Amino acid sequence: MSVATLQRPATSLRRTKLLTTALLAVFLIYTLVPLVYLLIAATKDDEGLFNSFGLWFAPQFHLFGNIRALFTFQGGIFTRWLINTAFYSVTSAVGATLLASAAGYAFAKFRFLGRDFLFALTLGAVMIPQTALAIPLFLLMSKVGLVNTPWAVILPSLVNPLGVYLMRVYAEQSVPDELIDAARIDGAGEGRIFATIALRILSPAVITVLLLSFVATWNNYFLPLVMLESSHLFPLTIGLADWYEVSSAGGGGQALFPLVLTGSLVSILPICALFLAMQRFWQSGLATGSVK
Amino acid sequence: MFDFVTATPTQAPPRHRGHRLRRRLVPYLFLLPFMVLFVLVLIVPLLLALDLSLYRDTLARGQIFVGLANYFSILDDSSLWDGLAHVVAFGVVQVPIMLAFALGLAVLLDSGVLWGRRLFRIAFFLPYAVPSVIGALIWAYMYGPSFGLFSSIAHAAGVRAPDFLSGRMMLVSLGNVVTWEYTGYNMIILYAALQAVPRDVVEASWICGATPWQTALRIRIPLIGQALVLTAVFSIIGTLQLFNEPEMFKAIAPDVIGDHYTPNLYAYTLAFTDQQVNASAALSFVLGAIVAVVSYIFMLATSRRAAGAG
Incomplete structure (x- = not known):
């Protein structure tokens, strides 16, 4: 890679390479075992779970049976949860990204009264424990009658202070003032400059914030737990946690274990696929924030 | 528009x-x-909670203003201190271990002397994409005695598996789940910072005859101090608000994890089980204050040390 690496003898380099890769491989096993366990467990029925080794398949391959059971159990409520989760995540991510882009752009490219104060306020919010906020938020939402509606989950998720920070840093580095001035001289309005020029340059950061907000909502547990009561409004995390608690308590005598495991697998697949597909973007986007 | x-x-x-x-x-x-x-x-709920925390619900006269009384009784409540003791013990051990792993992995990846860098980078990050609730649930099943992975391995080897869900082991078991979930995320941040260290600085140290280890310890790691502080602060904040993992483990170990195993579990119980909204609001503020003070002290301490070293 670097000059000196090339100068060192080939055999020692090979040995170092082997050692590094081996060390990383050990941690890789630790990282992957739970996921492999989940993948294999999802192919077993209740009996297979109890009577076969965790990291190997049971004699009966039950994955498709489990999936069928998952999507038909309790009148197909799992499909409902899947749709809810997708809806909450998409609306929150798009909204949060738009708001954060506009705010970050303003912080980066304009000088105005109160800029430092407002930015400090935004950053300070990162420090507030999410969960310390959820209970006051619940009280507020119940005052205005929004508890147990999708709004109670979506509205708070639209505010992403970290996204504003990332956008500001990225805009400062990548959107040249000259370009904005040139567009102004050409008579473009500020809204149009932002929408057609700045947003395009900001697209790596936009995708990062989009992805991070999406994942944050997809994976959120505490906020919907506090806000939602009706199971037809639940996202996947709450629904699965419910089934899991019922099955762990041994309630109902129902064989819920395979459903919980298969449901877990189904709900992490979209998000893993999304991360894999978008890795170029979020890696560079996260880099922006940490370097500053 | x-x-x-x-x-x-x-x-x-x-x-x-x-x-x-x-x-x-x-x-x-x-x-x-x-x-x-x-x-x-953010602001309105905070003000609302502040307001609520100054009142108390009484049977005779409804909501009455009590000043700071709720705060005094929360600070006098052993349930809060039990929870704090757990998260502090957790944080003192788990956060350094996790960040050491994250830093080690990042340095190894950044050294470039390895095969399959892209594969490692993405695989380490995967657990972050798994909802913490599901991560906790998978580990709970693996720890569990009924069809747990560890118990079946131990059974095959003819030994008894440790009881991961006992009172003595619980913090370790939870710490492992959190380490599994967030090491990769922290690694990505540190790795990105390492990649941004100017190449000429690194190459100069090579030319001066530094070994890879010396370069890593003396040149690269000090240069990413800010990113390290960032990951540490976020980890501390996360630890103090620990909720999802213990909440999930409560289902399989109800005797170990009670209603106040962490301060956040306690705040949740107060608000939604005990209907003590005023006390819960006060607790939220106390917790928020602790988070702010701890993060602030940590940042102050690390920036002073960095200034002293520079």
Whole structure:
């Protein structure tokens, strides 16, 4: 890679390479075992779970049976949860990204009264424990009658202070003032400059914030737990946690274990696929924030 | 959406002044949507909670103003201190271990002397994509005695598996789950910072005869101090608000994890099980204050040390 690496003898380099890769491989096993366990467990029925080794398949391959059971159990409520989760995540991510882009752009490219104060306020919010906020938020939402509606989950998720920070840093580095001035001289309005020029340059950061907000909502547990009561409004995390608690308590005598495991697998697949597909973007986007 | 500003009456003759006014308003208009929601979902609930924390529900006279009494009784409540003791013990051990792993992995990846860098990078990050609730649930099943992975391995080897869900082991078991979930995320941040260390600095140290280890310890790691502090602060904040993992483990170890195993579990119990909204609001504030103070002290301490070293 670097000059000196090339100068060192080939055999020692090979040995170092082997050692590094081996060390990383050990941690890789630790990282992957739970996921492999989940993948294999999802192919077993209740009996297979109890009577076969965790990291190997049971004699009966039950994955498709489990999936069928998952999507038909309790009148197909799992499909409902899947749709809810997708809806909450998409609306929150798009909204949060738009708001954060506009705010970050303003912080980066304009000088105005109160800029430092407002930015400090935004950053300070990162420090507030999410969960310390959820209970006051619940009280507020119940005052205005929004508890147990999708709004109670979506509205708070639209505010992403970290996204504003990332956008500001990225805009400062990548959107040249000259370009904005040139567009102004050409008579473009500020809204149009932002929408057609700045947003395009900001697209790596936009995708990062989009992805991070999406994942944050997809994976959120505490906020919907506090806000939602009706199971037809639940996202996947709450629904699965419910089934899991019922099955762990041994309630109902129902064989819920395979459903919980298969449901877990189904709900992490979209998000893993999304991360894999978008890795170029979020890696560079996260880099922006940490370097500053 | 901002065009209505240009269409104000000042547009025509004193063109210069209208232009300047417009220019002054623009940043506020960009900020407006974010700030309105920011105030609605952050500032207003905080003020509401502050207000609530100063009252108490009484049977005889309804809500009465009690000043700081709720705070005194929360600080006097052993349940809060039990929970704090757990998260502090957790944080003192788990956060350094996790960050050491994250840093080690990042340095190894950044060294470039390895095969399959892309594969490692993405695989280590995967657990972050798994909802913490599901991560906790998978581990709970693996720990569990009924069809747990560890118990079946131990059974095959003819030994008894440790009871991961006992009172003595619980913090370790939880710490392992959190380490599994967040090491990769922290690694990505540190790795990105390492990649941003100027190449010529690194190459200069090579030319001066430094070994890879010396370069890593003396040159690269000090240069990413800021990113390390960032990951540490976020980890500390996360630890103090620990909720999802113990909440999930409560289902399989109800005797070990009670209603106040962490301060956040306690706040949740107070608000939703015990209906003691005022006490819960006070607890939320105490917890928020602790988070702010701890993060602040940590940042102050690390920045002073960095300044001293530089």
